[in-house]
Amino acid sequence: MQGERESMGDEHLTEASDPADEASTKSHHAVSVSVGAAAESRQRASGDAEDQDIVFDIEHLNVYYGDFLAVSDASLQIRENEITALIGPSGCGKTTVLRCLDRMNDLIESARVEGSIKYHGVDIYGDGVDPVEVRRHIGMVFQKPNPFPKSIYDNIAFGPRIAGFKGDMDGLVEESLRRAVLFDEVKDKLNDPANALSGGQQQRLCIARAIATNPDVVLMDEPCSALDPIATLRIEELMLELKQDYTIVIVTHNMQQAARVSDRTAFFTVDMSRGGQRTGVLVEYDDTGIIFTKPSQKATEDYITGRFG
Amino acid sequence: MVSRTKTLSATDVVQQTLRGRRYDLRAAAFPTALLATLLISLLFLAVLLIDIITDAWSVLSTRGLDFVSSPLSLSAESAGVWQGIVGSLMLAVVVALFSFPIGIGAAIYLEEYAPDNRFTRFINTNIRNLAGVPSIVYGLLGFTIFVGLMKLVGLEGGHAGKNVIAGGLTLASLVLPIVIITTAEALRAVPDSIREAGFAVGATRWEVIRHHIIPSAAPGILTGTVLTLARAFGETAPLLLVGAATGFFSTGNAGFLQKLTGAYTALPVTIFSWSRQPGADFRALTAAAIVVLLAVLLTANATAIILRNRFERKW
Amino acid sequence: MTHRSNDDIRKHFEDLLDEVRRGAVELGSLVLENTRRASEALLENRLDLARAAKEADDEIDRKYVDLEQRVFEILARQQPVAGDLRFCVSITRVLYEIERSGDLAVNVARGLLRRDGYQMPPHIHGLMARACRGAAELFQASIDTLADLDATAAVRLDEADDEVDDVVGELYAVIGKASDQIGFDVAVELSRVGRYMERIADHAVNIAEHVTFIVTGAFPEERSPAVEDEG
Numbered sequence: 001m002q003g004e005r006e007s008m009g010d011e012h013l014t015e016a017s018d019p020a021d022e023a024s025t026k027s028h029h030a031v032s033v034s035v036g037a038a039a040e041s042r043q044r045a046s047g048d049a050e051d052q053d054i055v056f057d058i059e060h061l062n063v064y065y066g067d068f069l070a071v072s073d074a075s076l077q078i079r080e081n082e083i084t085a086l087i088g089p090s091g092c093g094k095t096t097v098l099r100c101l102d103r104m105n106d107l108i109e110s111a112r113v114e115g116s117i118k119y120h121g122v123d124i125y126g127d128g129v130d131p132v133e134v135r136r137h138i139g140m141v142f143q144k145p146n147p148f149p150k151s152i153y154d155n156i157a158f159g160p161r162i163a164g165f166k167g168d169m170d171g172l173v174e175e176s177l178r179r180a181v182l183f184d185e186v187k188d189k190l191n192d193p194a195n196a197l198s199g200g201q202q203q204r205l206c207i208a209r210a211i212a213t214n215p216d217v218v219l220m221d222e223p224c225s226a227l228d229p230i231a232t233l234r235i236e237e238l239m240l241e242l243k244q245d246y247t248i249v250i251v252t253h254n255m256q257q258a259a260r261v262s263d264r265t266a267f268f269t270v271d272m273s274r275g276g277q278r279t280g281v282l283v284e285y286d287d288t289g290i291i292f293t294k295p296s297q298k299a300t301e302d303y304i305t306g307r308f309g
Numbered sequence: 310m311v312s313r314t315k316t317l318s319a320t321d322v323v324q325q326t327l328r329g330r331r332y333d334l335r336a337a338a339f340p341t342a343l344l345a346t347l348l349i350s351l352l353f354l355a356v357l358l359i360d361i362i363t364d365a366w367s368v369l370s371t372r373g374l375d376f377v378s379s380p381l382s383l384s385a386e387s388a389g390v391w392q393g394i395v396g397s398l399m400l401a402v403v404v405a406l407f408s409f410p411i412g413i414g415a416a417i418y419l420e421e422y423a424p425d426n427r428f429t430r431f432i433n434t435n436i437r438n439l440a441g442v443p444s445i446v447y448g449l450l451g452f453t454i455f456v457g458l459m460k461l462v463g464l465e466g467g468h469a470g471k472n473v474i475a476g477g478l479t480l481a482s483l484v485l486p487i488v489i490i491t492t493a494e495a496l497r498a499v500p501d502s503i504r505e506a507g508f509a510v511g512a513t514r515w516e517v518i519r520h521h522i523i524p525s526a527a528p529g530i531l532t533g534t535v536l537t538l539a540r541a542f543g544e545t546a547p548l549l550l551v552g553a554a555t556g557f558f559s560t561g562n563a564g565f566l567q568k569l570t571g572a573y574t575a576l577p578v579t580i581f582s583w584s585r586q587p588g589a590d591f592r593a594l595t596a597a598a599i600v601v602l603l604a605v606l607l608t609a610n611a612t613a614i615i616l617r618n619r620f621e622r623k624w
Numbered sequence: 625m626t627h628r629s630n631d632d633i634r635k636h637f638e639d640l641l642d643e644v645r646r647g648a649v650e651l652g653s654l655v656l657e658n659t660r661r662a663s664e665a666l667l668e669n670r671l672d673l674a675r676a677a678k679e680a681d682d683e684i685d686r687k688y689v690d691l692e693q694r695v696f697e698i699l700a701r702q703q704p705v706a707g708d709l710r711f712c713v714s715i716t717r718v719l720y721e722i723e724r725s726g727d728l729a730v731n732v733a734r735g736l737l738r739r740d741g742y743q744m745p746p747h748i749h750g751l752m753a754r755a756c757r758g759a760a761e762l763f764q765a766s767i768d769t770l771a772d773l774d775a776t777a778a779v780r781l782d783e784a785d786d787e788v789d790d791v792v793g794e795l796y797a798v799i800g801k802a803s804d805q806i807g808f809d810v811a812v813e814l815s816r817v818g819r820y821m822e823r824i825a826d827h828a829v830n831i832a833e834h835v836t837f838i839v840t841g842a843f844p845e846e847r848s849p850a851v852e853d854e855g
Contacts, residue, residue, distance in 0.1 A: 107508060109424055136511035146502035149525055158520065159510035206506070213511055256703055292705045294841030301706050306634045 053080040060115040085262035092268040093280020102138040103131040139210030145202035147194035159213040180208035200231025364596035385590035393579035403477020412488030440486035448550030451479025466570025471552025495529025528620030539609035545577040555582035652767035655726040663756035669741040677733040721827040751795040758788040759821040766828035775839035778832035788825040
């Protein structure tokens with residue numbers, strides 16, 4: 001699987017004709033910034049017994065909106081080719097943490113991030129890191145499906161096009177739609193407006209759009225909350241297939257969903273001890289099986305059994 | 310004996326309340342009153358139109374096309390609105406050339422780039438204020454600045470700088486706040502989810518604006534600009550102040566540049582000047598010119614509506 | 625179901641779990657009562673009590689089936705997780721242990737009725753009485769453990785079970801020596817009864833171990849309930 005992805009990445013990116021885009025001809029694992037080789041060579045987290053790369057190494061993450069501390073001192077590691085679920089009650093900061101991973105919080109003026117988030121060893125909030133480039137490596141799918149008001153084809157093609165892709169766009173569009181298990185349903189109407197699709201189809205389109213730029217991570221912010229149960233199950237099935245090639249981090253308030261699809265689950269809760277501020281804190285992070293059969297924190301047990309939330 | 314009182318079941322209550330006929334006077338009176346106000350407004354409009362058209366009939370029916378294609382004249386029999394139409398069109402071009410790029414650009418900056426702080430809010434408030442400034446003030450501004458500007462840059466021409474460029478610039482200043490506001494509104498109507506989607510896929514802010522926001526807002530911006538031009542078309546007071554010719558003038562066989570830098574008039578100005586002439590003939594001319602102006606405005610507004618309906622999207 | 629919360633968020637669900645727990649304790653009490661009944665019938669040669677024990681088992685079986693069905697529904701409809709899930713799965717096993725114990729008590733009664741009573745020499749009678757008492761006390765303790773959700777009881781019960789095992793072992797030896805005196809068939813029957821009592825004790829220990837799992841998520845160190853002592 002790994003080899004297959006590498007070759008797909010090269011196929012996309014070596015076609016870039018702009019010499020300034022030389023950076024994007026590197027493998028999809030590298031982020032094209034001017035960082036020393038030493039940082040890039042750090043592919044494995046120290047002390048990790050698993051035979052898996054750590055994709056995100058989050059350390060002491062604090063997120064402020066102005067003076068308001070939204071997330072306090074969160075540290076966790078996201079592993080490659082796993083589905084990691086972030087769960088917790090409203091306002092616990094799980095979406096905030098997710099949006100830090102692809103620097104989408106930059107779009108909020110008052111947002112301020114402290115601590116470090118290392119993506120394949122590179123601190124994405126470090127000096128000289130281009131957030132636009134970060135977002136090419138890390139895709140995102142949102143709560144309400146938000147296709148561009150363009151054709152299905154153009155939705156998928158937009159990302160690669162502006163990234164400088166000059167190769168077989170038809171092939172790329174088809175491949176992305178196939179991976180999102182949508183191609184067969186739309187292959188005869190690629191030029192139709194994307195808004196004409198059903199909710200579930202639109203969300204799969206958004207997933208196809210996210211993977212078209214050949215990221216290695218897909219972030220999903222409550223991707224199924226606007227969908228009916230069958231569409232939801234389809235997306236979950238899709239996630240399970242996608243995790244072979246991508247690392248997936250999903251925020252969900254549906255605990256059963258987290259239980260069904262994720263490999264590891266992080267439980268956040270609201271801490272009101274800071275003078276009435278509702279600050280999010282990470283309570284427990286473990287194998288999903290353990291979280292849902294014998295969690296080690298009472299707060300976790302209270303939440304997942306529905307005694308509190 | 311215990312008397313049995315019949316208690317009503319839920320079914321009974323429902324049947325009584327739903328089947329029983331009831332006539333609520335107040336509920337019926339309200340829409341009737343509203344309808345009446347609508348009819349009264351339409352009545353005013355109708356009276357105005359009928360009045361104008363009857364006055365204009367003598368000119369329009371006898372001279373028709375000739376009226377539209379004739380230049381100004383001292384005699385009522387041969388005067389026409391051609392110069393007025395040409396002048397208004399040229400003004401429209403100048404207005405479009407200056408106010409659209411500047412206005413749209415400013416709106417894009419304010420909506421998409423400017424940080425949300427006191428200063429930005431201050432600017433936004435003042436643009437709104439400017440939109441409300443009486444148009445005659447812009448006329449004064451235009452006379453002081455733009456006419457003088459013409460002299461400065463050597464475009465004084467044959468009319469001491471009181472040419473179509475100065476007039477156009479004046480009108481452009483007048484409508485600029487409106488262009489900014491309508492464009493900003495059209496941009497704001499594009500949902501943030503589209504922007505987020507664009508960013509998430511690795512686009513820069515300009516790429517998001519250029520490929521997604523402007524195309525989505527285009528119908529709204531277009532409608533706004535058409536309506537703006539229609540508004541500019543009908544402005545009279547500022548043009549008077551900035552020196553549009555009210556009396557007879559002729560550019561004869563002058564070249565294009567001379568026409569551009571020389572005297573000019575506009576349709577509303579023609580109407581104004583004719584309205585000041587004594588005599589029934591000129592009254593009819595005035596009315597006829599008004600009809601022409603109304604026709605143009607109606608067409609412009611209809612175009613805007615058609616455009617908007619054609620491009621309307623449901624998010 | 626390892627704690628109670630003051631929140632009413634899932635009161636309905638809490639009530640459902642509570643009903644099952646109380647039902648299991650009641651079932652256990654019924655079986656305990658029947659065990660004592662069967663023991664008394666055995667030791668006093670009271671055939672009427674033996675018949676009563678047999679009839680009582682019908683109600684026990686009915687309750688067992690009903691409780692099992694309730695747990696299935698909770699699993700299907702409430703999607704329990706963590707402690708609640710451990711409780712639901714474990715309580716079905718506990719119910720099984722209780723019901724088997726009930727069957728064993730009835731077996732004792734049946735044997736008695738088949739033979740129209742036993743004539744037990746005093747030595748055997750004494751040991752049998754100790755075995756019956758030991759089994760009943762253990763079973764009582766296990767029901768208390770279930771009622772209190774005491775995670776620490778399993779170890780104690782395990783030790784007490786060793787004592788019952790010893791008594792039954794002695795009983796076998798004595799029966800063996802007296803087999804000529806009482807007759808081979810009777811010897812076999814009495815050995816069986818001894819075995820039933822020993823197994824009731826084992827079931828009691830298993831119940832306590834399941835309670836430990838419900839509370840802590842792990843079984844006590846030494847044993848897993850799948851292993852039963854072969855006597």
